[in-house]
Amino acid sequence: xxxxxxxxxxxxxxxxxxxxxxxxxxxxxxxxxxxxxxxxxxxxxxxxxxxxxxxxxxxxxxxxxxxx
Numbered sequence: 001x002x003x004x005x006x007x008x009x010x011x012x013x014x015x016x017x018x019x020x021x022x023x024x025x026x027x028x029x030x031x032x033x034x035x036x037x038x039x040x041x042x043x044x045x046x047x048x049x050x051x052x053x054x055x056x057x058x059x060x061x062x063x064x065x066x067x068x
Contacts, residue, residue, distance in 0.1 A: 025032050
């Protein structure tokens with residue numbers, strides 16, 4: 001499995017960008033939010049989401065760094 005991490009995936013930036021764009025649309029564009037029955041996040045909720053998502057994904061980079 002560690003062999004798959006060595007391959008460069010050039011599509012990851014496009015996939016991430018599209019995903020974040022759709023998330024932005026769902027949360028902050030009112031007609032789309034209403035369609036999905038979502039409400040806007042408060043500033044505190046948005047910061048908590050960003051922190052949790054960063055920590056939950058960056059731990060793997062720290063793990064890879066320490067284990068070579």
